[in-house]
Amino acid sequence: MPEKKIDSSHYYNIAQFRVESWNDLKNESTKLYSSPRGSEDEKLYKKNLQKLLKDIEGVECYFAFPGLSCLESLREMLDRHEHTALSNKIAEITKNLVSDRYRSNPDFLEDNDPTVETSDKGDRAEVSRKTYFEVMFVEDVSHAEDNKLRHDLRDLRLSNEQFAYGIVVQHSFEDALIALQFNYNIQAVVIRYAPPYHSKKITPVIKPFIQNILKLDFASRAPKELGPILGAVVKKFRPELDTYYVTDTALSNLKDSTLKTFRRIFYRTEDLQELHLTIIRGISERYETPFFSALKDYSKKPTGIFHAMPISRGNSVFKSRWIIDFGNFYGRNMFLAETSSTTGGLDSLLQPTGSLKKAQQKASEAYGSRNTYFVTNGTSTANKIVVQALVKPGDVILIDRDCHKSHHYGLVLAGAYPVYLDSYPIEDYSMYGAVPLEQIKEKLLKLKEAGRLNLVKMLLLTNCTFDGLVYNVEKVMQEVLAIKPDMIFLWDEAWFAFAGFTYNYKQRTGMFAAQKLFEKYQSHSYRKKYKTHIKGLKANESPTLPDPDKVRIRVYSTQSTHKTLSSFRQGSMIHIWDQDFRKKSENTFMEAYMTHTSTSPNYQMLASLDVGRRQVQFEGYELVEKSIELAMVLRAKIHDHPKLKKYFDVLTIGDFIPEQHRKSGIKEYYNSKEGWNRMETAWEQDEFVLDPTKITLHIGKTGVDGDTFKNRYLMDKFNIQINKTSRNTVLFMTNIGTTRGSVTYLTNALLKIADELDQEFKTLSQKESNNRMESIKSLTEDFPPLPDFSYFHHSFQAVPGVPGGNIREAFFLAYNEENYEYMPLLDCLPAMEDNRTLVASSFIIPYPPGFPVLVPGQVVSKEIIRFLTALDVSEIHGYRADLGLRIFKDNVLNRQKTVSSMGSMGNNSKKKNTKLKN
Ligand SMILES: Cc1ncc(COP(=O)(O)O)c(C=O)c1O
Structure with a gap:
């Protein structure tokens, strides 16, 4: 192997680098073991392996598997010339790592830990049924203390516990954050005493991936403050994790903010047993699914059904000769759980007091709202509920004309007057973008001039759009509230339920921005800033900051959980962050909820919303990050492959967002020359950003229009489903269910289509060829107009x-x-x-x-x-x-x-x- 220069910018994230490095290790170790003793080849492969092991060590120190001690033993094998054993061991680790098998077989972790005695390894069958996670300890301990902690905690495990955990010890504030970013297995963080700030192990390999962490600057803070600060930072980035603090500071000296940051605070004198039980309890609470569990229990109880619903318990299905295939297809459990009962642990969606109420409260916590309501007829219904709840006939609503039709119908029902906003057109691809903030403010000022600002109730925007355009939610709300401090915002996040689970995305969601603005406007520093801002205004200049004495935070988000997370079709949620909800809107909200909600909601769907919440709280971060990674891989593949490039272009940020809305200047996530642009900068600064998981492929050069391409090429030939096309584009989305295999399948299909087009072009008659060229010209050069909203008669x-x-x-x-x-x-x-x-x-x-x-x-x-x-x-x-x-x-x-x-x-x-x- 020519010496491989590690150029991190060619990996989208550390996970990609890690997998490739282990595959390289595997290949080099195979070559080493098959090369003759004492040969030049042997020397070369050995050198390569030493270098690879060194590079990977700078990454593996943030993971429990395979662990540093395991790397040490690989190095020893190399030194002892045990080439066959080394090659086998590396192959085994790589297989487990790439397939994630080690997580469903936690026992394997211990097999790999040379510090664990064989006799400690316990009952394998028992261990392997457990759900695995990792706990991160943050403390500057010695290697021996580190090992002792591992052993002591291992001894505390009970064989009947449902979960098994591994331990990662990090020695500094920065390392803790790096581990949290890289290592998806961490579910709980224990910060002990006062960890030092700076890391001693950052290598050039990981540097490009941790820029955001290196930008944080708490180094000058007193060492004893660093524990609580780290707790607060962890909570900001990953609020779903349980954080614990072990300290010697007396309760009377602990700040309120510290008490609120951690789930529990321990003292040195308290033993590890208590900590272990608390960790397990935290995980169990998050794991709990009140409604799904109640439904499972219900389905096991023998019951006699003497009301409607013959399908319940499968009675009318399994006894029928004519429809038993339906029963067999779905299985018994589906029917055992099919009920209309609101008793026996089950609850009523229309007036929940038990398991459904709890499930909704847990969802509210997970999605960062103050109130969350489950909706069983999709976001189409969620939107109508919110509009009806908050606006009455004669109220004025500012609304993006391109928003989903449910809003427009909602307005008809509510009798509100829409003021339509126009998204900027993207004519070359027959699509609309999003609504510039300037236009929203302009319309508001017009209404103000006409004396109608008092009638304006709501601003309604789609975030993100079908095509992946994302607003700067915080900025929009801030500047609108400066003009209209009691404005209610409805963010249609039908395509954005997943966004709450990774930091870049989360910042551009309704719930996160609402909480952030609420805290900001309550602070003394904001008051001071506002006063200075007002003083600095020129005559005729309007404030761009809201008045802290008048501003109200009233934000609603509707999400199709079923579109981007795990839920049965039509499972949606309404998330509310409205400081006036109880006082002003709860009654009308309930009326609207009653108007639109079925009295026979589907229990399977509700259970799926409950379970979907559990999933995002445990693996939302990992799955969303992986879906972004896969999207990036696909973007790069199509961009770089000569055959694919010939017919297809992945549209870039620059294609979607005009320059004036991109302060960062970033116009693409990837190019072959420079590799990856870090998306954080754009997501921090720009008015609009592009969600990379929505991949729009321009297909104009094929001469085939979007609809035909979708049906005749993707669906009929390859069974690939997509749900949006324009005249000359098709939209692919990656989501939390997308696998490497499906991305490879799609790439493969595109390659075959490209081959087929090559062949077809060769066989066309002159006339057919002219026709095809005309189609290509029309799809790439002639752009039909995209009309704005005209006006009301x-x-x-x-x-x-x-x-x-x-x-x-x-x-x-x-x-x-x-x-x-x-x-x-x-x-x-x-x-x-x-x-x-x-x-x-x-x-x-x-x-x-x-x-x-x-x-x-x-x-x-x-x-x-x-x-x-x-x-x-x-x-x-x-x-x-x-x-x-x-x-x-x-x-x-x-x-x-x-x-x-x-x-x-x-x-x-x-x-x-x-x-x-x-
Ligand atoms: C922006 C937007 N809002 C709402 C909806 C309706 O969502 P649901 O299909 O969950 O009813 C859609 C559907 O595509 C949508 O694109």
């Missing part, structure tokens, strides 16, 4: 000339068929040329992407007609090609304005009602 405007329209009135006017007519698309442009104003009487929603290009009451623009004419999707909700666009008749539009049901038509409310057929 004046008879539906809340106040003439001021943003905001009465969508509900328009919607219900069209309930009478005499109020509308159909116009074929081809006739629309000539009618407009003839000065006719066309006004939509229904939603027109192409699917995908699933947001309306027309809403009831909206004036149809020429761009919209051109867009609809060029659309190549087969589903356009609200539109029938055989009939045409459903528009209002002129006499409906020329009526005088009606008073809306709540008299909320502003200045026009005193005008006479016109008789209308509604």
Whole structure:
């Protein structure tokens, strides 16, 4: 092997480096054992192995498996020329590491630990059934003390415990954070006394991956403060972990903040037994799934069913000759757990007091909300619940026009006036981006000028968008609250439930930003900053910081748990961080929840939400990080492979986000020359960032459009499912279920498609070839317009000339068929040329992407007609090609304005009602 220079920037993360290094060790040790004794080859391989072992040691010191003592024994084998044994041992470790098998066989860890006596190794069958995790101890102890701690804790293990844990000891503050970042197995942290700040073992190999840790600066703090500070930092980055502090400081001298940071504080005099039991208890509590457990218990009880639901316990299924295959397919348990009972440990979703209440409280803790509600009909319903709960007829809502259709329907139900915001268009790829903050502020100021700011209730945005655009949530809320301090925010996080479990992403979620802003505005330092800010304003300049005496933090997030985490289809959650919830919104929220929630919610779905919460609390960080890693690997592979490059381009940050919204200047996650850009900088600074797990592939060079590519190439040939395309792109997503195998399969499929296209191009006739070139030109050079929201027709405007329209009135006017007519698309442009104003009487929603290009009451623009004419999707909700666009008749539009049901038509409310057929 030519000496391999370790250039860390070519690895996306340390996990990649680690796996590759072990594979290199394996290959080199195999070559060593097959090379003749005393040969030049032997010398070379030996040297390579020594170097690899040295490099990997700087990483392995943060992991319990295989552990430093094991590396030491490998080195000794090398020195003793035991080449066969060395090669076998390295192969075994690599296999266990790469396959993660060591975690389901904790016993293997001990086999690898030369410090453990064989007689200590206990009952293997018993140990291997246990769930494995690691506990990190942070203390500057000697090697001997380190070993003693391991042995003492091992002795305390009970054979009937459900969990088994290994121990990682870190000797400094910095090392503790590095271990936490690298080592996904750590579930509990025990900080003992006052660890020193600086690490003594940072190597050049790991440096590029730990920049954020090196940026922290607590080195100058008093040593005795470092324990509590480390606890607070761990809690900020990984709040789901249990943290413990062992100290000599008397209770009276411990700060309140220290008491609050740790789950429990121990004193030196307390024995290890207590610590061990507390660690196990912490894990057991997180493991507990109140509703799933209650459902399992229920399913085991014999019961007689004398109410509805014949399927319950499988009675109507397993006794039937005709549908028993259905029962066999799903299995007995599914039916044993199928019930409508709200007793026997099961609870009522509509008024939970027991297991469901507990399950929701646990979810609230895990997702960082103040209240969490389970929703059994997807985020489509969650959105309608929140909108109905918080806005009433006549209220004004600022809403991204491109948001999911459920919001628009929610507005019709609630009777609120939408002020539509336009996402910036990404014309080259027929997509929309996100709404710039400047536009939101502009609209708010317009409403303020018109005296309608008091009616504005809510800002509603999608974060992240289907295509992966993510807002700077904190900045948006801060600057909006500076104009409207009581604004309520609804962040549609249908695609972002996973984001709470890794730090970069978490900072851009509704719940995290809400908590952060709440704490900030309560602080003295903020008050001081605000005063200085106000003093420094020039005449006519508006504040960009909210007034701490007026600001209220009221944030709602809706998440399709089922889209990105483990839950059955339709399992969603509403997370609430609203300081006025109890006082102002709980009652209306419950009314809205009752309006939309079935009285027969699906118990399997609720159980899956409960279990999904357990999963993210234990392995959310690991799984999300791995899904990002796989996305990055896929991006790099397509980018670098000559055959794939020929037909496909992975769209980069720069393709999605215009320069003015990227302060960091970062325009791609990866390029072949420089390797990886660290995503942290962009995620810290930029107005918009791109979620790397959403991989948009530009396929224009294939000459095949997105929909055909999805169906004919990916689905029919390779059974690869995706759910979004545009004219010239297809979107792949990695998630917590994505495996290396599935990424390889996709790469393979793309390679085969590229081969096939090569072949096909060679066989085309001249005419076919011309056609294909035209398609390629059209997909890569001709871009159909992407229309903005036009405007509401004046008879539906809340106040003439001021943003905001009465969508509900328009919607219900069209309930009478005499109020509308159909116009074929081809006739629309000539009618407009003839000065006719066309006004939509229904939603027109192409699917995908699933947001309306027309809403009831909206004036149809020429761009919209051109867009609809060029659309190549087969589903356009609200539109029938055989009939045409459903528009209002002129006499409906020329009526005088009606008073809306709540008299909320502003200045026009005193005008006479016109008789209308509604
Ligand atoms: C942004 C957004 N919000 C809400 C929804 C609806 O979510 P669900 O499918 O859970 O009802 C979707 C569905 O795709 C969506 O993309």
